[in-house]
Amino acid sequence: MHCYVRSVYIDRSVAKRRTKAPAKGRVVLTRGRKRVLVVPFVPSVERDGTTSIDQERWVDATLEMFGRVFGGATAYPKAKGIWRDDEKGGALVRDEPVVVHCYTTPDDIQDDGNLAELGAFCRTMGREARQGEIGLVIGDEYFAIHDFGEE
Amino acid sequence: MNTQLDMDKIAKGLGAERREKITASGGYFGAMQILADIQARFRVPSGGGRPTDRGWTERRLLPLAPRTLKRLEEITAKIREQGRVNVEPMQLAALLLEKTTDQLSEDDAEKLIRPKRRARR
Numbered sequence: 031m032h033c034y035v036r037s038v039y040i041d042r043s044v045a046k047r048r049t050k051a052p053a054k055g056r057v058v059l060t061r062g063r064k065r066v067l068v069v070p071f072v073p074s075v076e077r078d079g080t081t082s083i084d085q086e087r088w089v090d091a092t093l094e095m096f097g098r099v100f101g102g103a104t105a106y107p108k109a110k111g112i113w114r115d116d117e118k119g120g121a122l123v124r125d126e127p128v129v130v131h132c133y134t135t136p137d138d139i140q141d142d143g144n145l146a147e148l149g150a151f152c153r154t155m156g157r158e159a160r161q162g163e164i165g166l167v168i169g170d171e172y173f174a175i176h177d178f179g180e181e
Numbered sequence: 182m183n184t185q186l187d188m189d190k191i192a193k194g195l196g197a198e199r200r201e202k203i204t205a206s207g208g209y210f211g212a213m214q215i216l217a218d219i220q221a222r223f224r225v226p227s228g229g230g231r232p233t234d235r236g237w238t239e240r241r242l243l244p245l246a247p248r249t250l251k252r253l254e255e256i257t258a259k260i261r262e263q264g265r266v267n268v269e270p271m272q273l274a275a276l277l278l279e280k281t282t283d284q285l286s287e288d289d290a291e292k293l294i295r296p297k298r299r300a301r302r
Contacts, residue, residue, distance in 0.1 A: 065286045066186065133283060136186055145194025153196065166197065169186050173197035 064133040068100070069167040070152070072128040074108070076160040077115065079123040083159040089128050095151050096132045099144050103132035115162050123162070139168060153178045237275060245274070 072092055074085045089105050096103035108126045115121045138144055148166075156164040157178035164175040192199045253270035260268055 063286050063290075064283060140187060140190055140194075142194055145191060149195035149197065166195070168191055169188075171188050172200040173192060173195060174200050175195065175197045177196060 064101075064135055066134050066136055066139050066169050067167070068096075068132040068134055068139060068148075070096075070130050070132075071111070071165050072105075072130065072155075073111075073159060073161055074126040074128075075123065077118075077123065077162040078160075079121070079125070081160070085126075085128060088155055088159060089130070091155070092130050092151070095147070096130065099147050100132050100134040100138055103130050105130045113163065117162065149175070153180070233272065234276075243271075243274070 070092055072085060072088045073083060075082055093103050093105055106129045109129055111125050111127045113123045113125070115123055152164040152166060152175045155161070156175060157180070161178075162176070164178075166173045166175070188199055191197075250270060253273050257268050257270050257273050260273075
């Protein structure tokens with residue numbers, strides 16, 4: 031079987047010039063890679079499905095928190111979403127959430143202090159934006175926060 | 182991707198309830214992520230030209246199979262059809278390469294290295 035290969039130019043981001051050679055070729059692999067994706071959803075309306083919230087403020091606050099705690103995040107353009115409120119007879123709440131992506135390390139996402147800060151932020155957003163649930167995807171699992179009580 | 186996370190610890194630390202496993206890396210959702218990434222990052226250079234990521238200043242030759250290039254051309258053609266953004270096949274390749282490199286774990290990287298070491302013995 032023939033395998034044809036074509037060469038083309040691509041762009042790539044600037045790599046920092048290495049000043050010291052890595053020992054035995056392993057040093058570059060010893061630091062934790064940012065391989066865990068954390069995805070919070072920033073809602074656009076309150077639980078009633080009609081009252082708008084200050085979404086821009088909460089997107090900025092989310093980015094600021096992820097930047098400070100986990101080193102960075104990206105907010106995507108508005109999406110369209112729907113959520114079934116089982117505590118209100120299965121009423122469907124339609125909104126336009128902003129999805130934020132944050133890549134972090136396993137150590138950082140499992141750090142007690144970081145988890146406490148992330149949880150506290152989600153509870154504050156849930157409470158002040160009058161949400162029924164704050165959803166968060168970490169790795170390959172969805173987490174739901176319902177109890178927005180202050181600690 | 183094997184993340185080996187202690188999900189119970191994470192749920193407890195967050196004060197959250199574990200719901201269900203999800204896969205969000207492929208299919209339509211994955212494609213939309215790529216599209217959103219392109220829209221968010223690609224900017225038209227001040228001197229004109231096609232939109233690009235300003236951080237991409239290095240250029241290298243990349244060998245690839247015709248079927249890979251064809252697939253990249255198909256995806257970028259669909260993006261252009263939707264009128265979202267004018268992205269070229271190799272810009273998409275660069276974006277995918279960057280994302281994959283960022284997500285490559287230490288274990289994944291070692292698995293890539295290991296077969297070569299064995300072959301040398």
